Amino acid sequence: MTGTTAKAATALPTEQANRASAGAAVELRSLTKTFEGKTVLHRLDLTLEPGQFVAVIGRSGSGKSTLLRLIAGLERPTDGEVRIGGRPLRGVSPETTVMFQDARLLPWKRVVDNVGLGLQGDWRSRAEDRLRQVGLADRASEWPAVLSGGQKQRVALARALVRDPRLLLLDEPLGALDALTRLDMQQLIERLWLGRRFTTLLVTHDVTEAIKLADRIVLIEDGAVAMDIENRLRRPRTTADPAFAELERKVLDRIMGSAYAKEGGHA
Numbered sequence: 001m002t003g004t005t006a007k008a009a010t011a012l013p014t015e016q017a018n019r020a021s022a023g024a025a026v027e028l029r030s031l032t033k034t035f036e037g038k039t040v041l042h043r044l045d046l047t048l049e050p051g052q053f054v055a056v057i058g059r060s061g062s063g064k065s066t067l068l069r070l071i072a073g074l075e076r077p078t079d080g081e082v083r084i085g086g087r088p089l090r091g092v093s094p095e096t097t098v099m100f101q102d103a104r105l106l107p108w109k110r111v112v113d114n115v116g117l118g119l120q121g122d123w124r125s126r127a128e129d130r131l132r133q134v135g136l137a138d139r140a141s142e143w144p145a146v147l148s149g150g151q152k153q154r155v156a157l158a159r160a161l162v163r164d165p166r167l168l169l170l171d172e173p174l175g176a177l178d179a180l181t182r183l184d185m186q187q188l189i190e191r192l193w194l195g196r197r198f199t200t201l202l203v204t205h206d207v208t209e210a211i212k213l214a215d216r217i218v219l220i221e222d223g224a225v226a227m228d229i230e231n232r233l234r235r236p237r238t239t240a241d242p243a244f245a246e247l248e249r250k251v252l253d254r255i256m257g258s259a260y261a262k263e264g265g266h267a
Protein backbone atom coordinates (compact mmCIF):
# COMPACT_ATOMS: atom_id res chain seq x y z
CA MET A 1 0.00 0.00 0.00
CA THR A 2 1.22 3.47 -0.77
CA GLY A 3 0.12 5.30 2.30
CA THR A 4 -3.32 5.91 0.85
CA THR A 5 -6.46 4.12 1.80
CA ALA A 6 -9.53 3.77 -0.33
CA LYS A 7 -12.38 4.61 1.97
CA ALA A 8 -16.11 4.51 1.58
CA ALA A 9 -15.74 4.47 -2.17
CA THR A 10 -19.27 3.21 -2.49
CA ALA A 11 -20.59 4.14 0.95
CA LEU A 12 -24.32 4.05 1.23
CA PRO A 13 -26.08 7.15 2.52
CA THR A 14 -26.91 5.39 5.78
CA GLU A 15 -23.26 4.50 6.38
CA GLN A 16 -22.27 8.09 5.74
CA ALA A 17 -25.00 9.34 8.05
CA ASN A 18 -23.79 7.00 10.78
CA ARG A 19 -20.28 8.41 10.47
CA ALA A 20 -21.64 11.90 10.92
CA SER A 21 -21.14 13.30 14.38
CA ALA A 22 -22.38 16.35 16.21
CA GLY A 23 -18.86 17.78 16.02
CA ALA A 24 -18.66 17.59 12.24
CA ALA A 25 -17.57 20.78 10.53
CA VAL A 26 -19.86 20.19 7.57
CA GLU A 27 -22.61 17.65 7.12
CA LEU A 28 -24.52 17.29 3.90
CA ARG A 29 -27.55 15.12 4.28
CA SER A 30 -29.30 13.81 1.21
CA LEU A 31 -28.51 17.07 -0.53
CA THR A 32 -30.39 17.66 -3.77
CA LYS A 33 -30.15 20.66 -6.06
CA THR A 34 -32.24 21.12 -9.16
CA PHE A 35 -31.97 23.99 -11.64
CA GLU A 36 -34.94 24.47 -13.94
CA GLY A 37 -35.87 20.81 -13.77
CA LYS A 38 -32.29 19.58 -14.16
CA THR A 39 -30.94 17.70 -11.17
CA VAL A 40 -27.31 18.63 -10.51
CA LEU A 41 -26.89 17.03 -7.08
CA HIS A 42 -28.98 14.05 -6.07
CA ARG A 43 -29.25 12.92 -2.45
CA LEU A 44 -25.58 13.60 -1.80
CA ASP A 45 -24.18 12.73 1.62
CA LEU A 46 -20.83 14.03 2.83
CA THR A 47 -19.27 14.81 6.21
CA LEU A 48 -16.16 16.93 6.81
CA GLU A 49 -14.44 16.70 10.16
CA PRO A 50 -13.01 19.82 11.80
CA GLY A 51 -9.59 20.73 10.46
CA GLN A 52 -9.77 18.45 7.44
CA PHE A 53 -8.47 19.59 4.06
CA VAL A 54 -10.76 18.04 1.48
CA ALA A 55 -10.56 18.40 -2.29
CA VAL A 56 -13.65 18.00 -4.44
CA ILE A 57 -12.93 16.94 -7.98
CA GLY A 58 -15.11 15.95 -10.89
CA ARG A 59 -15.69 16.60 -14.54
CA SER A 60 -16.85 19.97 -15.79
CA GLY A 61 -20.51 20.48 -14.96
CA SER A 62 -20.57 17.73 -12.32
CA GLY A 63 -21.83 20.16 -9.69
CA LYS A 64 -18.66 20.99 -7.73
CA SER A 65 -19.27 24.74 -7.58
CA THR A 66 -22.92 24.18 -6.84
CA LEU A 67 -21.90 22.02 -3.89
CA LEU A 68 -19.55 24.73 -2.62
CA ARG A 69 -22.19 27.44 -3.03
CA LEU A 70 -24.68 25.35 -1.05
CA ILE A 71 -22.16 24.93 1.78
CA ALA A 72 -21.42 28.67 1.65
CA GLY A 73 -25.12 29.44 1.98
CA LEU A 74 -25.10 31.23 -1.38
CA GLU A 75 -27.65 28.72 -2.75
CA ARG A 76 -30.50 26.94 -1.05
CA PRO A 77 -30.90 23.18 -1.43
CA THR A 78 -33.91 21.92 -3.35
CA ASP A 79 -34.06 19.11 -0.82
CA GLY A 80 -31.89 17.75 1.98
CA GLU A 81 -29.86 19.65 4.51
CA VAL A 82 -26.56 21.48 5.02
CA ARG A 83 -25.31 21.50 8.63
CA ILE A 84 -22.31 23.58 9.68
CA GLY A 85 -20.77 22.92 13.09
CA GLY A 86 -23.74 20.73 14.01
CA ARG A 87 -26.40 23.32 13.19
CA PRO A 88 -28.61 23.64 10.12
CA LEU A 89 -27.28 26.36 7.82
CA ARG A 90 -29.54 29.38 7.41
CA GLY A 91 -28.06 31.82 4.93
CA VAL A 92 -24.42 32.85 4.92
CA SER A 93 -22.41 31.93 8.02
CA PRO A 94 -19.91 34.45 9.45
CA GLU A 95 -17.57 31.57 10.27
CA THR A 96 -17.27 30.57 6.63
CA THR A 97 -15.28 32.45 4.01
CA VAL A 98 -15.05 31.80 0.29
CA MET A 99 -12.38 32.44 -2.30
CA PHE A 100 -13.18 32.25 -6.01
CA GLN A 101 -11.16 32.00 -9.21
CA ASP A 102 -11.32 35.78 -9.68
CA ALA A 103 -10.19 37.92 -6.77
CA ARG A 104 -13.30 40.16 -6.83
CA LEU A 105 -11.48 43.16 -5.35
CA LEU A 106 -13.13 46.56 -5.33
CA PRO A 107 -10.98 48.75 -7.64
CA TRP A 108 -11.80 51.96 -5.78
CA LYS A 109 -10.53 50.61 -2.47
CA ARG A 110 -6.88 50.24 -1.53
CA VAL A 111 -5.49 46.75 -0.94
CA VAL A 112 -5.74 46.89 2.86
CA ASP A 113 -9.30 48.24 2.67
CA ASN A 114 -10.24 45.37 0.39
CA VAL A 115 -8.89 42.93 2.97
CA GLY A 116 -10.86 44.59 5.77
CA LEU A 117 -14.01 45.02 3.72
CA GLY A 118 -17.13 44.73 5.85
CA LEU A 119 -15.27 44.43 9.15
CA GLN A 120 -16.17 46.62 12.11
CA GLY A 121 -13.97 48.08 14.82
CA ASP A 122 -10.20 48.00 14.79
CA TRP A 123 -9.59 45.71 11.85
CA ARG A 124 -6.65 47.49 10.19
CA SER A 125 -3.82 45.82 12.11
CA ARG A 126 -5.43 42.42 11.52
CA ALA A 127 -5.75 43.15 7.80
CA GLU A 128 -2.11 44.24 7.68
CA ASP A 129 -1.10 41.09 9.51
CA ARG A 130 -2.91 38.89 6.95
CA LEU A 131 -1.25 40.83 4.12
CA ARG A 132 2.07 40.09 5.75
CA GLN A 133 1.18 36.40 5.92
CA VAL A 134 0.53 36.31 2.18
CA GLY A 135 3.73 38.26 1.46
CA LEU A 136 2.15 41.59 0.52
CA ALA A 137 2.83 43.74 3.58
CA ASP A 138 4.42 46.42 1.41
CA ARG A 139 1.45 46.68 -0.98
CA ALA A 140 -1.21 47.58 1.61
CA SER A 141 -1.80 51.14 0.42
CA GLU A 142 -1.79 50.41 -3.32
CA TRP A 143 -4.77 50.10 -5.67
CA PRO A 144 -5.74 46.61 -6.87
CA ALA A 145 -5.21 47.66 -10.50
CA VAL A 146 -1.42 47.73 -10.10
CA LEU A 147 -1.23 44.15 -8.80
CA SER A 148 -0.58 41.04 -10.88
CA GLY A 149 -3.19 38.26 -11.06
CA GLY A 150 -1.27 36.20 -8.49
CA GLN A 151 -0.97 39.16 -6.13
CA LYS A 152 -4.70 39.85 -6.43
CA GLN A 153 -5.38 36.25 -5.42
CA ARG A 154 -3.08 36.71 -2.43
CA VAL A 155 -5.15 39.71 -1.41
CA ALA A 156 -8.29 37.61 -1.83
CA LEU A 157 -6.71 34.96 0.40
CA ALA A 158 -5.81 37.59 3.02
CA ARG A 159 -9.43 38.81 2.88
CA ALA A 160 -10.69 35.25 3.33
CA LEU A 161 -8.40 34.75 6.36
CA VAL A 162 -8.92 38.07 8.12
CA ARG A 163 -12.17 36.82 9.63
CA ASP A 164 -10.41 33.78 11.13
CA PRO A 165 -12.82 31.37 9.43
CA ARG A 166 -13.59 27.95 10.78
CA LEU A 167 -14.41 26.88 7.27
CA LEU A 168 -12.56 28.06 4.17
CA LEU A 169 -14.17 27.30 0.81
CA LEU A 170 -11.90 27.53 -2.23
CA ASP A 171 -13.58 27.44 -5.65
CA GLU A 172 -10.80 26.90 -8.22
CA PRO A 173 -8.85 29.77 -6.61
CA LEU A 174 -5.72 29.07 -8.63
CA GLY A 175 -7.41 28.20 -11.91
CA ALA A 176 -6.46 31.40 -13.72
CA LEU A 177 -2.84 31.57 -12.56
CA ASP A 178 0.30 30.62 -14.49
CA ALA A 179 2.03 27.40 -13.47
CA LEU A 180 4.76 28.93 -11.28
CA THR A 181 2.45 31.35 -9.48
CA ARG A 182 0.12 28.44 -8.95
CA LEU A 183 2.87 26.41 -7.26
CA ASP A 184 3.70 29.39 -5.02
CA MET A 185 0.07 29.79 -4.05
CA GLN A 186 -0.31 26.07 -3.34
CA GLN A 187 2.62 26.29 -0.93
CA LEU A 188 1.16 29.39 0.67
CA ILE A 189 -2.26 27.83 1.18
CA GLU A 190 -0.65 24.68 2.59
CA ARG A 191 1.52 26.68 5.00
CA LEU A 192 -1.39 28.78 6.25
CA TRP A 193 -3.59 25.71 6.65
CA LEU A 194 -0.87 23.84 8.58
CA GLY A 195 -0.60 26.84 10.90
CA ARG A 196 -4.30 27.25 11.63
CA ARG A 197 -6.08 24.05 10.58
CA PHE A 198 -9.32 25.67 9.49
CA THR A 199 -11.53 23.13 7.78
CA THR A 200 -10.90 23.58 4.08
CA LEU A 201 -12.84 22.47 1.03
CA LEU A 202 -11.07 22.98 -2.28
CA VAL A 203 -12.89 22.61 -5.59
CA THR A 204 -10.38 21.93 -8.33
CA HIS A 205 -10.06 20.41 -11.80
CA ASP A 206 -6.46 19.63 -11.07
CA VAL A 207 -5.88 16.17 -9.60
CA THR A 208 -2.21 16.97 -8.89
CA GLU A 209 -3.24 20.03 -6.90
CA ALA A 210 -5.84 18.00 -5.02
CA ILE A 211 -3.26 15.38 -4.03
CA LYS A 212 -0.69 17.98 -3.08
CA LEU A 213 -2.99 19.87 -0.76
CA ALA A 214 -5.82 17.68 0.46
CA ASP A 215 -5.88 14.78 2.90
CA ARG A 216 -9.08 13.52 1.39
CA ILE A 217 -10.22 13.52 -2.21
CA VAL A 218 -13.89 13.34 -3.08
CA LEU A 219 -15.08 12.69 -6.62
CA ILE A 220 -18.51 13.97 -7.61
CA GLU A 221 -20.22 12.11 -10.39
CA ASP A 222 -23.86 11.85 -11.40
CA GLY A 223 -24.77 14.23 -8.61
CA ALA A 224 -23.32 12.16 -5.78
CA VAL A 225 -20.05 11.10 -4.15
CA ALA A 226 -18.57 8.47 -6.47
CA MET A 227 -15.24 8.11 -4.67
CA ASP A 228 -13.86 9.22 -1.32
CA ILE A 229 -10.14 8.58 -0.83
CA GLU A 230 -7.88 9.34 2.08
CA ASN A 231 -4.48 10.78 1.14
CA ARG A 232 -1.83 9.98 3.73
CA LEU A 233 1.22 11.05 1.73
CA ARG A 234 3.63 12.95 3.92
CA ARG A 235 3.95 16.73 3.48
CA PRO A 236 5.47 18.48 1.71
CA ARG A 237 4.23 16.33 -1.14
CA THR A 238 6.17 16.12 -4.35
CA THR A 239 5.18 14.72 -7.72
CA ALA A 240 8.62 13.06 -7.80
CA ASP A 241 7.44 10.64 -5.11
CA PRO A 242 6.37 7.35 -6.77
CA ALA A 243 3.53 7.06 -4.25
CA PHE A 244 2.25 10.46 -5.41
CA ALA A 245 2.27 9.31 -9.03
CA GLU A 246 0.52 6.09 -8.08
CA LEU A 247 -2.28 7.89 -6.29
CA GLU A 248 -2.61 10.35 -9.15
CA ARG A 249 -2.94 7.51 -11.64
CA LYS A 250 -5.50 5.79 -9.46
CA VAL A 251 -7.67 8.91 -9.24
CA LEU A 252 -7.37 9.71 -12.94
CA ASP A 253 -8.13 6.10 -13.86
CA ARG A 254 -11.24 6.29 -11.74
CA ILE A 255 -12.41 9.50 -13.43
CA MET A 256 -11.53 8.40 -16.95
CA GLY A 257 -12.65 4.82 -16.42
CA SER A 258 -16.19 5.79 -15.67
CA ALA A 259 -16.15 8.23 -18.61
CA TYR A 260 -15.08 5.43 -20.98
CA ALA A 261 -17.69 3.12 -19.49
CA LYS A 262 -20.39 5.71 -20.14
CA GLU A 263 -19.22 6.05 -23.75
CA GLY A 264 -19.34 2.26 -24.14
CA GLY A 265 -15.53 1.91 -24.04
CA HIS A 266 -13.53 -0.93 -22.53
CA ALA A 267 -11.66 0.82 -19.73
Ligand SMILES: Nc1ncnc2c1ncn2[C@@H]1O[C@H](COP(=O)(O)OP(=O)(O)OP(=O)(O)O)[C@@H](O)[C@H]1O
Pocket: 035, 036, 040, 058, 059, 060, 061, 062, 063, 064, 065, 066, 067, 205
Ligand atom coordinates in the same frame (compact mmCIF):
# COMPACT_ATOMS: atom_id res chain seq x y z
N1 LIG B 1 -27.73 29.30 -11.28
C1 LIG B 1 -27.85 28.30 -12.16
N2 LIG B 1 -28.92 28.21 -12.97
C2 LIG B 1 -29.05 27.18 -13.83
N3 LIG B 1 -28.16 26.17 -13.96
C3 LIG B 1 -27.08 26.20 -13.17
C4 LIG B 1 -26.86 27.26 -12.23
N4 LIG B 1 -25.69 27.02 -11.58
C5 LIG B 1 -25.21 25.87 -12.10
N5 LIG B 1 -26.03 25.38 -13.05
C6 LIG B 1 -25.83 24.15 -13.81
O1 LIG B 1 -25.50 23.11 -12.91
C7 LIG B 1 -24.53 22.25 -13.49
C8 LIG B 1 -23.34 22.14 -12.55
O2 LIG B 1 -22.68 23.40 -12.53
P1 LIG B 1 -21.41 23.65 -11.59
O3 LIG B 1 -20.92 25.01 -11.90
O4 LIG B 1 -21.77 23.33 -10.20
O5 LIG B 1 -20.42 22.53 -12.14
P2 LIG B 1 -18.85 22.38 -11.90
O6 LIG B 1 -18.59 20.94 -11.63
O7 LIG B 1 -18.38 23.35 -10.89
O8 LIG B 1 -18.32 22.77 -13.35
P3 LIG B 1 -16.90 23.37 -13.80
O9 LIG B 1 -15.88 22.37 -13.37
O10 LIG B 1 -17.03 23.47 -15.29
O11 LIG B 1 -16.74 24.71 -13.13
C9 LIG B 1 -24.20 22.80 -14.85
O12 LIG B 1 -24.95 22.09 -15.82
C10 LIG B 1 -24.66 24.24 -14.77
O13 LIG B 1 -25.06 24.72 -16.02
